[in-house]
Amino acid sequence: MEVHSAQSKAIPPHLHPPEIVRTTAYEDVGMLKVANWIKPWDFEERLDAGIVGVPLAKSGGYWKGVFEAPNAIRDTFAWFCTYSPDFDVDIRDLVVRDIGDVEMHTTGIVLSQERILATLRELYLSFGCDFMPVIIGGDHSIVRPSVRAFREGRNETVGLIQLDAHDDLRQFTWGGPTSGTPFRGILEDHSVEGRNFVQIGLHGFGSSKTDLDYARDQGAHRMSMREVRKRGVENVMEAAIAYAGDGTQAIYVSLDIDILEGAFTPGTGSPEPGGMSPGDLLEAVYLLSCSPKVKALDLVCIDPLKDIRGLTVRMGCAIILTFLTGLYQRKRGGEG
Amino acid sequence: MTNIPFLRPPEVIRRSYSDDRPALAASNWITLWEQQAIDVGLVGVPLAKAARNYAGVDGAPNALRKLLREFTTYDIERDADLRSLRVSHLGDVELFATDVARSQAQVEESLTTIFAFQPRFLLVVLGGDQSVTYASFKALRRARQLRTGLVYFGSYYALRALPEDVGDSRPPRAAIPDDSALRALLEEGLLAGRNLAQIGLHGFWGSREEKLFAQAQSVSVVTARESQDSGIDRATTGALEVAGQATEAIYVAINLNVLDLPYAPASQDAQFGGLRASELLSAAYSLGLDPRVQAIDLVGIDAYRDQVGLTVDAACAVLLNFLAGVNARS
Numbered sequence: 220m221e222v223h224s225a226q227s228k229a230i231p232p233h234l235h236p237p238e239i240v241r242t243t244a245y246e247d248v249g250m251l252k253v254a255n256w257i258k259p260w261d262f263e264e265r266l267d268a269g270i271v272g273v274p275l276a277k278s279g280g281y282w283k284g285v286f287e288a289p290n291a292i293r294d295t296f297a298w299f300c301t302y303s304p305d306f307d308v309d310i311r312d313l314v315v316r317d318i319g320d321v322e323m324h325t326t327g328i329v330l331s332q333e334r335i336l337a338t339l340r341e342l343y344l345s346f347g348c349d350f351m352p353v354i355i356g357g358d359h360s361i362v363r364p365s366v367r368a369f370r371e372g373r374n375e376t377v378g379l380i381q382l383d384a385h386d387d388l389r390q391f392t393w394g395g396p397t398s399g400t401p402f403r404g405i406l407e408d409h410s411v412e413g414r415n416f417v418q419i420g421l422h423g424f425g426s427s428k429t430d431l432d433y434a435r436d437q438g439a440h441r442m443s444m445r446e447v448r449k450r451g452v453e454n455v456m457e458a459a460i461a462y463a464g465d466g467t468q469a470i471y472v473s474l475d476i477d478i479l480e481g482a483f484t485p486g487t488g489s490p491e492p493g494g495m496s497p498g499d500l501l502e503a504v505y506l507l508s509c510s511p512k513v514k515a516l517d518l519v520c521i522d523p524l525k526d527i528r529g530l531t532v533r534m535g536c537a538i539i540l541t542f543l544t545g546l547y548q549r550k551r552g553g554e555g
Numbered sequence: 556m557t558n559i560p561f562l563r564p565p566e567v568i569r570r571s572y573s574d575d576r577p578a579l580a581a582s583n584w585i586t587l588w589e590q591q592a593i594d595v596g597l598v599g600v601p602l603a604k605a606a607r608n609y610a611g612v613d614g615a616p617n618a619l620r621k622l623l624r625e626f627t628t629y630d631i632e633r634d635a636d637l638r639s640l641r642v643s644h645l646g647d648v649e650l651f652a653t654d655v656a657r658s659q660a661q662v663e664e665s666l667t668t669i670f671a672f673q674p675r676f677l678l679v680v681l682g683g684d685q686s687v688t689y690a691s692f693k694a695l696r697r698a699r700q701l702r703t704g705l706v707y708f709g710s711y712y713a714l715r716a717l718p719e720d721v722g723d724s725r726p727p728r729a730a731i732p733d734d735s736a737l738r739a740l741l742e743e744g745l746l747a748g749r750n751l752a753q754i755g756l757h758g759f760w761g762s763r764e765e766k767l768f769a770q771a772q773s774v775s776v777v778t779a780r781e782s783q784d785s786g787i788d789r790a791t792t793g794a795l796e797v798a799g800q801a802t803e804a805i806y807v808a809i810n811l812n813v814l815d816l817p818y819a820p821a822s823q824d825a826q827f828g829g830l831r832a833s834e835l836l837s838a839a840y841s842l843g844l845d846p847r848v849q850a851i852d853l854v855g856i857d858a859y860r861d862q863v864g865l866t867v868d869a870a871c872a873v874l875l876n877f878l879a880g881v882n883a884r885s
Contacts, residue, residue, distance in 0.1 A: 282613050282859055284609075325718070328653040394653055524860065
């Protein structure tokens with residue numbers, strides 16, 4: 220990591236401590252609850268992964284309660300442990316901390332998007348890039364500034380894997396940089412080149428051919444949900460890593476929770492029938508996180524205010540922990 | 556046909572075809588406006604993004620249109636039928652998804668044309684958040700050039716100082732946050748403090764700074780407790796007197812959060828300690844009856860989280876009681 224002067228280590232002005240600091244008293248011998256494990260970061264400790272909340276909810280066409288997702292996930296970590304029988308590993312040796320939230324402006328939606336870019340970029344530039352950022356949205360509009368900050372903060376070429384029910388490639392004519400537009404924005408910004416952009420899991424009647432043709436003309440890759448079902452998760456993730464990693468130095472994974480079958484995701488803005496099963500999604504996340512090129516994750520469109528019994532929020536927690544499991548195995552295997 | 560900028564047809568057209576004659580469902584009574592002469596027009600302004608606490612108030616216009624199916628034009632309390640009043644749905648004002656200031660400007664422009672329309676009619680604005688009052692009141696002033704007073708029912712002052720960091724600050728204008736809506740009207744000189752009457756304030760909200768500002772501007776404030784002590788009719792009459800003092804028109808703004816929380820659990824920023832539903836309905840009738848009242852808005856209805864439908868139901872009742880008052884104007 221490059222050593223910066225003390226001056227450049229200023230905490231970005233719109234980065235606030237986490238709004239919820241959750242611990243739990245219910246912890247058996249030998250058990251470590253995730254809420255007790257992931258503490259607020261002191262901006263000193265060396266990190267393996269850092270969580271940043273980006274609670275922007277106003278970029279969509281109608282009301283969404285996705286601003287509450289970072290807090291809901293923090294709160295729900297009290298129900299999870301660091302050990303998983305699925306992988307028979309305990310990830311407690313990873314240093315994972317809660318960096319806090321980017322502050323959103325009440326009425327300035329584009330201003331909030333600009334703040335996300337400035338804040339994350341400053342975070343990476345000031346505190347180094349050798350940790351895995353885990354960005355919790357927010358609606359999907361946050362991915363454009365987040366990927367750009369990642370690209371500019373790391374000064375590396377970036378590939379992008381999008382797991383999503385919808386293409387989010389819409390044009391800006393209807394309402395500006397809405398939550399339906401971020402991937403068009405990313406391609407226009409050249410944060411990622413089309414040939415390193417992979418869309419996985421698109422399904423349902425929620426996209427337009429015009430927008431998908433635009434991505435195809437940029438050289439982007441697409442594997443619809445039907446294709447995932449036919450080829451299998453492992454095969455598709457291997458292909459995705461190959462496309463996104465072809466000639467790039469880092470891969471950013473953007474995960475919209477609505478890739479899941481709608482029946483499993485009451486807490487999202489546009490639940491779609493015909494989506495991925497939770498088991499397949501966790502496997503996909505694990506396979507991606509095992510790739511040493513994968514260096515960032517965002518998780519968007521979890522709406523705790525529409526959720527039922529916290530199901531969707533819990534899935535969000537499971538995704539983050541499964542992702543960290545792959546990271547742990549990479550570290551244990553000698554990487555980093 | 557007059558071109559009305561940013562006005563789109565209603566997203567929901569709800570009618571009833573069950574034969575319940577001689578009753579007339581409110582949904583069938585209210586027609587679609589094709590610029591014919593009417594007494595009352597309803598316009599939706601699904602603007603939700605000026606809110607400090609973002610809520611699903613953009614769902615309210617459609618929810619209200621759908622629920623009108625469950626009411627008829629006959630008012631049992633006053634033994635009156637409203638069906639001869641000509642009421643129409645105008646549609647919704649189109650907004651811009653990622654720019655609140657631009658959305659507020661579009662609302663102002665659209666409503667200005669509507670308020671200027673001849674022959675005139677009384678306008679009911681279905682919000683939306685409290686910032687809709689700012690744009691709508693401003694449009695009324697611009698279109699009709701009348702000195703106008705304002706009667707406001709709500710749980711908070713809406714007099715919070717405008718933020719210095721104004722957000723959508725691209726010139727020529729900044730967005731007005733919901734809880735600064737009335738402050739902005741006073742500071743822009745569109746409304747005189749002595750013609751602003753507030754009723755029903757309650758709960759733990761904002762800061763003392765707003766009260767001191769209200770005092771300095773000679774705003775008339777009657778809290779929920781005070782209005783219950785004096786009686787809602789007396790409070791309403793007093794408010795109309797304040798708003799009508801040396802003015803030529805009165806605008807009424809009702810945030811459903813003025814109600815006590817159990818009556819409107821999905822109203823935006825609801826708190827315990829508000830008015831009873833019967834008090835607000837009585838006030839709505841009195842306001843409708845006053846011929847100086849030229850417009851009313853209903854805001855703060857979070858239709859997406861209104862699980863049992865109480866809040867939208869309360870808003871429909873306020874609307875119909877207001878229209879009953881309008882119908883009884885001599």
